[in-house]
Amino acid sequence: MNSAPAPAPVSAIPGPLIVQSDRTVLLEVAHPLAEDARHDLAVFAELERAPEHIHTYRITRLGLWNARAAGHAADDMMATLEKYSKFPIPQSVSVDIAETVARYGRLVIERDNEGVLTLTATDSAVLAEIARAKKIANLLFEKRGDNSFVMQPWARGELKQELLKLGWPAEDLAGYTPGTPHEIALDHSGGFALREYQDHAVANFFEHGSGVVVLPCGAGKTLVGAGAMATSKTTTLILVTNIVSARQWRAELLKRTTLTEDDIGEYSGQLKEIKPVTIATYQILTARRKGEYAHLALLDALDWGLVIYDEVHLLPAPVFKLTADLQARRRLGLTATLVREDGREGDVFSLIGPKRFDAPWKEIEAQGFISPASCFEVRIDLPHQERLEYAASADDARYRLAASAPAKLDVVRQLVAKHEGERILIIGQYLDQIDELAEALDAPQLTGATSVDDRERLYQEFRDGTTKILVVSKVANFSVDLPEATVAIQVSGSYGSRQEEAQRLGRLLRPKESGLPANFYTLVTRDTVDQDFAQNRQRFLAEQGYSYTILDAHSLDAAAA
Incomplete structure (x- = not known):
């Protein structure tokens, strides 16, 4: 009796990539080497499309230069393509990569x-x-x-x-002003130490002077900032997205460094403190009075030796102009994604600095430092009358109609019941939709109109479990530490924003004391622009190695089980 032939060793299987002469690279998702290829390819190529079976990457000049600045040579990038490609690499691509990379440093x-x-x-x-x-x-x-x-x-x-x-x-290579010396050290009491990848991020940043560190939400970007401060030991200006973020930075620095309350100032709409370490919001820096930036003097208020840009992918456009004048100061950008919806990645590269370090999400997850997450897209049908209204609406009204479809409320109720007892974030784009969700679920809501004190109170109640469900607008996207959140239900979002997808998924990735897995649901109205925009956002998930399961709202319980 003949036995079945032994499977071919992985090394003998043709690779998962097809490299094309237009600098696109196709990745076969089901291939056994797909995960390895995705990990290596992401160093220098950007994901463009991510349908079910074949993902399309593009090799861009900026991607190659960022990789070169992070220490990857052209030969390394070519070796990745040759290792995983099914077919010979087109000669034009080999030449383009070598010559493009060689432009950096000329x-x-x-x-x-x-x-x-x-x-x-x-x-x-x-x-x-x-x-x-x-x-x-x-x-x-x-x-x-x-x-x-x-x-x-x-x-x-x-x-x-x-x-x-x-x-x-x-x-x-022109160097940087050392700034005014100020003693800062990490507080190692209780056994605290930077993780290995955080140490590497700090070391790579200082080796090159300025630039961007890319780490997943929940992987401790604030601690990389603290490590940079402890290395530079100088006056530091930290720019953040909002006041809640400013206060979280303050709390983390007080906990993890030798800085005291007297060392750290807040410069915002509420306070105007300038201290050796000053934490300011982007909003206050871009505030105008009589056509002039009213708080521009902050940039020179002290002889800053280090400027830290939190969530650098959200840096407001006017701050680029201000940053052009800060080139003599060491600059550290922190972000979960270099994608900018305004296409100004080149300004981040030239004014903050190139990418100096990144660690893929799935790699940090494998080390146990962020929680694994399951991602679901729940597709919902518009009732016939609403479908007719959608069809007759102007283009600019269609997204709101689809994104705020009343049918989504029933699905939210089902998901909340399915995850009863867990801490659940329900995220919406529109205030009337948020009002409706909060009322239907008898849950508190948090929007841009919520006072800072109330925001901090609600976040704390959510952290300690007093509040299990929180209905939030996009104000909760940025720099909010909610480590015990295990479920996020995205009811509507900012069109096709990949950076928003990064922030919202990131709310779930902090390691859980409860040990519960993370579940990320996006509710999408079928056959509308809502579904079209969702495909763009999902490129981010695929880029980071997450797959997502499509569920039908009509059979949600059975499919989810």
């Missing part, structure tokens, strides 16, 4: 012995090319030899922006 910003800023090129032809560009010529002062220009002393940030637009990213 121009270097330095400071000479007299402290004068210079722009130096590895060859005179590159320097001649960029010097002819009108916007760049105005930023250069005088030629110095064949391969160097003296820069305008104020032009460090703007020059990097303009060079990136021309496709010549400059490596900034």
Whole structure:
């Protein structure tokens, strides 16, 4: 009797990638090496589409330069493609990757012995090319030899922006002001220490001077900031998304460092304290009075040696202009995703700095530092009359009609009953929808109109279990620490925002004392723009290695079981 042939070893199976000459890369999701390939590919390629079976990545110039700045060579990237590709790599792609990566570092910003800023090129032809560009010529002062220009002393940030637009990213080696010394150390009492990846993030940041650290929500980005402060031991300005975030930063710094209450100031709409460590909101920094930025003096109020940008992917556009003037100060950006909905990733790269460290979500999850999560999309049908109203509506009204469909309320009730006793976040975009949900579930609600004191009270009641269900608007997306949340039900969102998906999933990823798994539900109205936008948001889930299950609202209980 013949036995069945032994399965081919994994190494003998053709790889899961198809690399195409237009710089797109197709990933076969069901392939046994798909997870490994996704992990390695994400270093330098961006996920564009993520349907069920084949995911499409694109190799972009900015992705290659970010990878190069984080220490990955062109040969490393080519080795990844060759290792996992089913077919030979198109010669044009190999050449493009090598030549694009080689552009990084061909121009270097330095400071000479007299402290004068210079722009130096590895060859005179590159320097001649960029010097002819009108916007760049105005930023250069005088030629110095064949391969160097003296820069305008104020032009460090703007020059990097303009060079990136021309496709010549400059490596900034001009150094930083040390700032006013201020003693800061991590408090290791109770056995506290930075995790290995947090230590690596701090070390990589300081090796290169400035840049962005990418870590999942719940992986301790605040502690990376604290580690950077303890290394630099200097006055520090921390910019955050809102007052709640500012106060969470303050509490974490008091808990994990040797800083005292007298060392830390809050600069917001409520308080105007300037101390050796000052935590300010983006909102106050962009506030205008009579057409002028009213609080711009904060940027020079002390001789800051370190500026930390929390949630750098949400940095308001006006702050980029202000940051262009902060290039002499060390800058650390913290984020869960480099994706910006306004497409200004290039400004993050040139003004905050390139990516210096990242750790994929699934990798941190495998180490036990963030909770595993199951993701579900629950599809709901519009009743016939509402379908007719949707069809007759203008384009700009259709999303709201679909996203706030009354049928979603019954599904929320079912999911709340299914997870009875767990701590549940219900997230909506529209205030009237939030009102309706809160009333139907007899649960407190939290929106932009909720006072800061009430927000902190509700968050604390949720943390300690007094409140089990909290209905929130997008104000809860950012920098809110709710470690015991195990269920999030996303009823509506900001169109197709991938960064919002990152923040909302992140609310669930803190490790749980309860040991319960995390479940993330998105309610989507079938065959509408709501479903179209959901596909874009789900690209983020796929990018991080999460799969999602589609459930039908009519058979929710059976399908979920």
